[in-house]
Structure formats: C-alpha cells, structure tokens
Amino acid sequence: MKKFKSLILLFLCLVPITGMVAHEPPIAKISSWILESNNPEQMEAIAQKFEIVSRNENQFEIYVLEPAIAEFKTLAPTAIPVSMDIDGDAQQKLFSLFDFSNGYRDFATVNNTLMELAQRYPHIVKLETIGTTNSGLVQYGLKISDNVQIDEEEPELLFTAATHGDEIITTEVLLRFIEEILAGYDQNQRLAALVNNHELYFVPVVNPDGFNSRRRYAGNVDPNRDYPWPGNENKIPVKCIANMIEFFHQRQFVGSIDFHAFGEMVMYPWAYTKTSPPPQDEAIFSDLSRRMTAANAYTYGQISKVIYVAQGSSADFYYWKFRTLAYGIEIARSKAPRVDQIPSVLNDVREMTYQFIEYF
Ligand SMILES: [Zn+2]
Structure with missing residues (x-):
C-alpha cells in the first residue's frame, strides 16, 4: 500500500510538471533568397509579407520563414535560394570561427560587464532594467551621465543594439564604445562633455x-518589423519590443540610434513609405547624417529609399510617436566580422556617434 501511495504521489507530482511544458509554436527555420527584379509592384507585394534584408541595385536578399516558402515562391518564382537555414549556418560559423572568451561577449558576459561598469563608475553609471522577455531573460541597460541618479534637464539619447539577435557585432561595438568613454572620462574633455551635457x-x-x-x-x-506603425496603430509587439516602448514612454528621448549589421548605412524615417518626412524634419535628418558620415563615408538617406519599404521598424515608431530624431544604422560589412576586425568597425562608429551626441 505504501508503495502504491508513493506511486500515486509520484504521478501527481509528474502531472503538473509535464503539464507545464510550454506550448510555444516550434521555431521555424529562416531561409534566405536572392531575387532580381525591376518590378516595384512585385517588390512592394513581397515587402508586405517578407523581410527584404539587403539590396544591391536590382538584386534583393529576402528572408522567408520555412512554412511560408510556397507562398513566397508564388510572388517570386525566379528567386534563388541561398540558405535554407540562416540561423543554423550562422551558428556553425560562429561557433567554429569565433572565440567568445576573448572576442565577442556572450549574453551572460554582456550582463556581467554592465553590472561591473555600474559598480566601477557609480558617479556616472547607473544600471537600468528594461524588462523581461518571453523566455524570462532580463533586458539590461546603462544610463551614463553626471549626477546619474537624478533626472536632469539634459537631452536624453538612446542607443540600442542586437534588435536582431544574430547581429552580434552591434553589441560588441556598443560595449567597447561605452568602455572607452568611461575609461577616458577623467582625462579627456571631449568625452567628459559627452557625459556631462x-x-x-x-x-x-x-x-x-x-x-x-x-x-x-x-x-x-x-522585432524590427513588430512596432506599431501608421498602418497598424494597435499592433501588439513581442515582449522585448513592448518593453522598449514602455521604457521610451518613461523618458523624453530627443535622439536615438538603433544599430544593425551590416551595410555601412545611416538611415532615417520613413521606412514604411517612400513619402518623405516634412521638409524641415528631412533637412535636419539629412544635415545630421552628413555630419555623422563625414569621417566614415557611410552612405545615408531615408530607409525606404536606401533599402526598401519596411513596416514596423524602431526608427519609424520613435519618430512617429515622439518626434525623436530616430536613426537605424547598419554598421560593418558582416553581422559578425572576424575578431581582429572589430577595432576598425569601432573606428567607424566612434566619431559618427560622437557627432550625433554633440548635435544635441
Ligand atoms: Zn538588423
């Protein structure tokens, strides 16, 4: 009887555990395709449903989730497949080529870095918690300013990376950019002014x-197609983006840069339409872009004209809702350059970002 009871107990214990297994939809593979097209209507129809990730004149690279491949082929019968599983290919490449112990930081190391910086420079660095993701990971941020614990009357600026999780160069470069500013703050007047003002x-x-x-x-x-936009104002975004929007609401960001990789392009709204922003805004966006790209010779322009129409991007949302001077910048020449190439990407980003901050 005792044995029987413990069996029942075991059974009761197991039921809630197995019952708790999440019924998340399976992760679909992302395939990558190249399409040559001179047909704007065709490209518009494709952009409505799929992600056009890069463009070289009339050649477009497009990402398609595996279950939607048949639908994609009806819109793009001449598209040529490049990879049937970009994440799988990237993982193989990343894990075989890169040493995460001394080049790129993994997620745990990124978080440790942020916490250490907040401890080492408590007078100018404050750790911020943005929110928790669908899988329970915490999004952390740093605030850097003099009198960092209080909200002063100074322009607030936001810099974000790895909205696309595989664009790991953006995170690494942003971390090194931060570390340089903090290490030089006491000696370098320019860096001190960035922080103090x-x-x-x-x-x-x-x-x-x-x-x-x-x-x-x-x-x-x-995530960068999941923000509400003028054609879908009530869109409910995935958790990590909903958290970013909430964070944005709590502050008054006058400027923002969302770093992506790759392409060496400085881009501003609109993305969702080829219509330009009002002339006075467009003049500011392009004037500031010119200053930012003076040293690194990145190309610049309106997102929908430089790449293609894309709905639900961060730059559109922040400009649309808050009139923030919101940029999307594609850095580097790949999502994960070799470790010995990271310093040259940082060189491109450094002066560009200083120029951006000093504009405000
Ligand atoms: Zn991206």
Whole structure:
C-alpha cells in the first residue's frame, strides 16, 4: 500500500510538471533568397509579407520563414535560394570561427560587464532594467551621465543594439564604445562633455532571446518589423519590443540610434513609405547624417529609399510617436566580422556617434 501511495504521489507530482511544458509554436527555420527584379509592384507585394534584408541595385536578399516558402515562391518564382537555414549556418560559423572568451561577449558576459561598469563608475553609471522577455531573460541597460541618479534637464539619447539577435557585432561595438568613454572620462574633455551635457542610455541587447541563441528573431517574430506603425496603430509587439516602448514612454528621448549589421548605412524615417518626412524634419535628418558620415563615408538617406519599404521598424515608431530624431544604422560589412576586425568597425562608429551626441 505504501508503495502504491508513493506511486500515486509520484504521478501527481509528474502531472503538473509535464503539464507545464510550454506550448510555444516550434521555431521555424529562416531561409534566405536572392531575387532580381525591376518590378516595384512585385517588390512592394513581397515587402508586405517578407523581410527584404539587403539590396544591391536590382538584386534583393529576402528572408522567408520555412512554412511560408510556397507562398513566397508564388510572388517570386525566379528567386534563388541561398540558405535554407540562416540561423543554423550562422551558428556553425560562429561557433567554429569565433572565440567568445576573448572576442565577442556572450549574453551572460554582456550582463556581467554592465553590472561591473555600474559598480566601477557609480558617479556616472547607473544600471537600468528594461524588462523581461518571453523566455524570462532580463533586458539590461546603462544610463551614463553626471549626477546619474537624478533626472536632469539634459537631452536624453538612446542607443540600442542586437534588435536582431544574430547581429552580434552591434553589441560588441556598443560595449567597447561605452568602455572607452568611461575609461577616458577623467582625462579627456571631449568625452567628459559627452557625459556631462547629456543623459545617455544604452541597451546593448534589445533581443536577449535571439542573442542568447544566436538567432535573428525573437521566437518567430522579427522585432524590427513588430512596432506599431501608421498602418497598424494597435499592433501588439513581442515582449522585448513592448518593453522598449514602455521604457521610451518613461523618458523624453530627443535622439536615438538603433544599430544593425551590416551595410555601412545611416538611415532615417520613413521606412514604411517612400513619402518623405516634412521638409524641415528631412533637412535636419539629412544635415545630421552628413555630419555623422563625414569621417566614415557611410552612405545615408531615408530607409525606404536606401533599402526598401519596411513596416514596423524602431526608427519609424520613435519618430512617429515622439518626434525623436530616430536613426537605424547598419554598421560593418558582416553581422559578425572576424575578431581582429572589430577595432576598425569601432573606428567607424566612434566619431559618427560622437557627432550625433554633440548635435544635441
Ligand atoms: Zn538588423
């Protein structure tokens, strides 16, 4: 009887555990395709449903989730497949080529870095918690300013990286950018002015679920197509983006840069339409872009004209809702350059970002 009872007890214990297994939709593979097209209507129809990730004149690279491949082929019968599983390919490449112990930082090391910096420079650095993701990971950020514990009357600026989790160069470069400023603050007047005259906020990993598993998306969602936009004002975004929006609401960001990789392009709204922003705004966006790209010779322009129409991007949302001078910047020439190439990417980003901060 005793044995029987303990069996029942075991059974009762097991039921809630197995019952708790999450019924998340399976992670779909992302395939990559190249399409040559001179047909704007065709490309518009494709952009409505799929992600156009890069463009070289009339050649487009497009990402398609595996279950939607048949639908994609009806819109793009001449597209040529490049990879049937970009995340799988990237993981193989990343884990075989890169040493995460001394080049790129993994998610746990990124968080440790942020906590250490907040401890080492408590007079100018404050750790911020943005929120928790669908899989329970915490999004951390740093505030960097003089009198960092109080909200001063200084321009507030936001810098974000790894909205796409596989664009690991963005996180690493943003961390090194932060570390340089903090290390030089006491000796270098220019760096001190950046910190003292602004409230700088950094979120090195917007999409921890993607970053932690070296995948582009958060689950099956592209976070940079998931913001509400003028054609879908009530869109409910994936958790990591909803947290960013809430964080944005609590502050008054006058400028923001969302770092992506790759392409060496400085881009501003709109993304969702080829219509330009009002002339006075467009003049500011392009004037500031010119200053930012003077040293690194990145190309610049309106997102929808430089790449293609894309709905639900961060730059559109922050400009649309808050009139923030919101940029999306594609850095580097790959999502994960070799470790010995990281310093040259940082060189490109450094002066560009100083120029951006000093504008405000
Ligand atoms: Zn990206």
